[in-house]
Amino acid sequence: MLALALLLVGDLELQGSAAERLQATVPSEDSLLSTRDQPELLSLSELNAQVRGGLLDDRLRLGIDASAFLPVQGGYADRDFDTGQLVEVDPDSVTPPAPFVTLSEWWLSAEPVPHLIVTAGKKRTTWGSGQMASPTDVLNPPRDPTDPSLQRAGFLQLRADAAFESWTLSALFAPYVLESVDGLPAEVLLDDDDELHYAAALRGYALVLDTDVNAWVIWSERYGDAFENHLRYAFSLSRTIFLEHEVHADVLVEQGSARLYVDPDCVGGTRAIMLCALSGTPIADDALIDSERVLPKILVGWRWMPPDGSMLTAEYLYQADGLVKAEYDDLKEIAVLAGKAQRSGTTGGVELPGVSPSGGDEAPVRVAFAPQRRNYLLLSWLKPQVADDFTLQATAIVPVEDLSMLVSGSVAWQAQEWLTLSVLGFLPVPSPAMLSYRTDDDPLGALYADVPHEWRGWFPRGATVEGGPHGDFDGAPFHARIMIEARAYF
Amino acid sequence: MLSLALALAVAAEPAPDALALVRRYDAVMSPANFEAQTKMVATREDGTTRTYKMKTQKSGKDKLRAQFLEPASAKGQEMLRNGENLWLWMPNLKRAVRVAARDSFMGGDFNNADVLRVNYQADYHASVDNSDPAGDILVLKSKTQSASYDAIKLWMTRDQSPQPIKAEFYAASGKILRRAEFFDVKDFGGGLVRPSRIKMTNEISVGRSSEMSWEAINLKDEIPAQRFVIDDLGR
Numbered sequence: 001m002l003a004l005a006l007l008l009v010g011d012l013e014l015q016g017s018a019a020e021r022l023q024a025t026v027p028s029e030d031s032l033l034s035t036r037d038q039p040e041l042l043s044l045s046e047l048n049a050q051v052r053g054g055l056l057d058d059r060l061r062l063g064i065d066a067s068a069f070l071p072v073q074g075g076y077a078d079r080d081f082d083t084g085q086l087v088e089v090d091p092d093s094v095t096p097p098a099p100f101v102t103l104s105e106w107w108l109s110a111e112p113v114p115h116l117i118v119t120a121g122k123k124r125t126t127w128g129s130g131q132m133a134s135p136t137d138v139l140n141p142p143r144d145p146t147d148p149s150l151q152r153a154g155f156l157q158l159r160a161d162a163a164f165e166s167w168t169l170s171a172l173f174a175p176y177v178l179e180s181v182d183g184l185p186a187e188v189l190l191d192d193d194d195e196l197h198y199a200a201a202l203r204g205y206a207l208v209l210d211t212d213v214n215a216w217v218i219w220s221e222r223y224g225d226a227f228e229n230h231l232r233y234a235f236s237l238s239r240t241i242f243l244e245h246e247v248h249a250d251v252l253v254e255q256g257s258a259r260l261y262v263d264p265d266c267v268g269g270t271r272a273i274m275l276c277a278l279s280g281t282p283i284a285d286d287a288l289i290d291s292e293r294v295l296p297k298i299l300v301g302w303r304w305m306p307p308d309g310s311m312l313t314a315e316y317l318y319q320a321d322g323l324v325k326a327e328y329d330d331l332k333e334i335a336v337l338a339g340k341a342q343r344s345g346t347t348g349g350v351e352l353p354g355v356s357p358s359g360g361d362e363a364p365v366r367v368a369f370a371p372q373r374r375n376y377l378l379l380s381w382l383k384p385q386v387a388d389d390f391t392l393q394a395t396a397i398v399p400v401e402d403l404s405m406l407v408s409g410s411v412a413w414q415a416q417e418w419l420t421l422s423v424l425g426f427l428p429v430p431s432p433a434m435l436s437y438r439t440d441d442d443p444l445g446a447l448y449a450d451v452p453h454e455w456r457g458w459f460p461r462g463a464t465v466e467g468g469p470h471g472d473f474d475g476a477p478f479h480a481r482i483m484i485e486a487r488a489y490f
Numbered sequence: 491m492l493s494l495a496l497a498l499a500v501a502a503e504p505a506p507d508a509l510a511l512v513r514r515y516d517a518v519m520s521p522a523n524f525e526a527q528t529k530m531v532a533t534r535e536d537g538t539t540r541t542y543k544m545k546t547q548k549s550g551k552d553k554l555r556a557q558f559l560e561p562a563s564a565k566g567q568e569m570l571r572n573g574e575n576l577w578l579w580m581p582n583l584k585r586a587v588r589v590a591a592r593d594s595f596m597g598g599d600f601n602n603a604d605v606l607r608v609n610y611q612a613d614y615h616a617s618v619d620n621s622d623p624a625g626d627i628l629v630l631k632s633k634t635q636s637a638s639y640d641a642i643k644l645w646m647t648r649d650q651s652p653q654p655i656k657a658e659f660y661a662a663s664g665k666i667l668r669r670a671e672f673f674d675v676k677d678f679g680g681g682l683v684r685p686s687r688i689k690m691t692n693e694i695s696v697g698r699s700s701e702m703s704w705e706a707i708n709l710k711d712e713i714p715a716q717r718f719v720i721d722d723l724g725r
Contacts, residue, residue, distance in 0.1 A: 013565075015565045015566060017562075050566070061725050063724075109725055111716075114714060114716065115716050117716070117721070117722070117725070123584075124584035124585070126584065131587070151582070151583050151584060151585075152584060154584065161721050163716045163722060164715065164716070164719070165572075165718070165719070168719060168720075168721050170721070205720070205721070207573075207575065210573065210574050210575055212575075212720070238588055240574075240575065240576075243590060243591065243635060243636070244590050246588045303588075305590040305593060306590075307590070307592045307594070307601070308594075309594050309597065384597065385594070385597045388534045388597075417540060417541070417561035417563060418561060418562050418563060420563065489561070489563045489565075490562055
């Protein structure tokens with residue numbers, strides 16, 4: 001209705017799409033956490049509308065990106081607490097999802113004097129150069145690395161850009177949205193305890209020697225994490241070399257980390273957890289929040305763009321605050337105990353970091369990527385115009401410490417200029433150490449036993465769970481997932 | 491040694507008429523500052539077509555921005571060129587990514603540089619072959635890595651206001667990659683008279699061709715520089 005009214009008063013254009021996604025999931029009995037809330041069948045209908053254009057003789061620019069979703073789902077299964085086999089879950093015991101609306105963007109922008117652009121509203125702002133992941137992207141909602149072409153949601157901001165021919169200076173203030181209702185912010189900046197939640201940033205961009213160079217500093221106060229008066233320094237660059245190649249880097253430097261680490265005193269069995277619970281000791285806390293250690297996150301990437309239009313991307317992500325093996329062992333042990341508690345009915349929902357179905361109150365993503373370990377390899381390949389109308393895409397997320405993988409592939413058919421039909425598949429691939437462990441002679445296990453202790457950190461082996469190795473994606477909640485999507489554009 | 495130096499000097503300096511013809515081509519096909527409405531129809535091997543409509547803005551010799559208006563699946567996409575750099579802004583990604591000059595332009599038979607980077611004077615050494623009675627043949631040989639082709643043969647009318655007639659585009663191997671024909675010379679106003687249609691035939695994939703047509707070209711004194719920066723894309 002608002003969009004229609006705006007169309008009448010301004011030089012605005014409406015575009016959008018209607019989409020239907022059917023998804024089938026094969027739940028995994030190996031999932032550490034309960035899969036009782038994960039539907040085996042899901043239908044997700046989306047109506048998306050995007051309005052863009054000028055108002056008041058183009059003195060104001062406007063952008064809106066809104067979607068309404070209707071999810072319908074059914075069929076649930078979980079590992080039986082006693083037998084370890086998958087069993088049906090009573091659908092009446094699962095809360096069905098309700099229709100919902102998201103506003104990925106809504107913003108107004110003006111140029112009061114030449115070269116000065118002021119923008120207010122919710123908008124996606126990306127200064128980093130990472131394609132599948134970006135450690136410097138701390139303000140936007142998390143991106144989905146298996147879907148690098150669909151990242152729509154932004155964040156609330158007031159921003160000023162002084163944009164010149166080959167350089168730009170930007171200043172940004174972002175109040176944190178504590179609660180949203182129907183896509184609109186309901187509680188912003190100030191919480192119930194009168195504490196402020198915001199971020200502010202100053203950024204410089206320059207096109208230097210045909211290289212995009214961005215440098216910015218972010219000041220944050222409880223902006224989506226526990227950091228107070230926190231400074232982050234970010235730097236990115238991107239450059240095309242040898243005509244067909246692009247190289248990029250994203251670097252975030254900060255002191256301390258908001259990451260949650262499991263308290264080692266709380267692991268070692270149910271008794272240790274009970275003792276922590278009785279003494280009021282948190283099982284996991286942000287132990288490095290006040291640390292003065294500099295803990296950088298670095299992503300380097302390369303993209304090959306041959307003339308056939310295909311694109312191969314390889315990115316390497318290093319996180320200095322990522323979990324080392326001992327910390328990862330602790331996290332997995334807690335996950336095992338949490339899963340047992342869920343399945344015995346003692347406790348409710350717990351999310352296992354790494355794979356989860358949704359990205360908060362924004363539009364649903366296929367995979368929410370929350371990297372826990374220190375080193376990740378991300379690979380993506382895209383080949384458009386196969387037999388003119390087909391696009392092939394494949395991605396792989398590989399935690400280097402255990403070499404388990406999440407592989408996804410898709411075939412999209414541009415059946416008409418206005419219609420795209422897609423088939424997508426997701427497959428967690430077990431780590432080599434876990435596959436080896438399941439054989440009688442376990443050759444990798446024997447090799448690992450011979451590696452000196454000080455070198456074991458370099459051996460690709462996940463956490464030790466119930467005596468066996470367990471990689472990042474070995475505990476994924478599904479064996480496989482397939483989606484069929486039809487999207488009609490207007 | 492002296493003769494070799496002289497030969498190199500002669501090769502590096504185009505004959506005056508060659509330079510004038512290249513300047514003429516750049517001036518009519520890619521004037522300094524303009525806004526244009528353009529349509530591209532890509533015909534595929536099975537005879538079906540895809541139609542793209544776009545608005546383009548150009549500033550100076552090396553800044554160009556194209557905004558796609560149709561089809562619905564491409565609406566909102568933008569391409570930007572600044573010097574040697576090309577970016578594609580995707581509405582579903584809400585950011586710009588670098589693209590290669592030799593990539594196909596929207597899957598058609600033009601490449602990105604054909605559309606976004608028409609600056610033959612900067613990219614090619616030129617000489618003229620006057621042997622064809624149909625017109626002067628400009629023989630262009632790439633002098634920069636960013637040139638889209640290793641060589642181009644470009645036929646221009648032999649008159650007071652030369653116009654392009656046809657062109658052949660070659661790879662370093664000498665293989666012909668594409669062939670272009672220029673049609674419908676039209677007065678766009680402001681003294682700009684030039685072909686309003688180019689048909690590019692793909693010589694590698696037989697049966698494929700793309701036709702670019704200019705519905706309007708409005709010459710401008712100046713287009714603000716801030717329209718040609720990454721931060722303005724998607725706005």
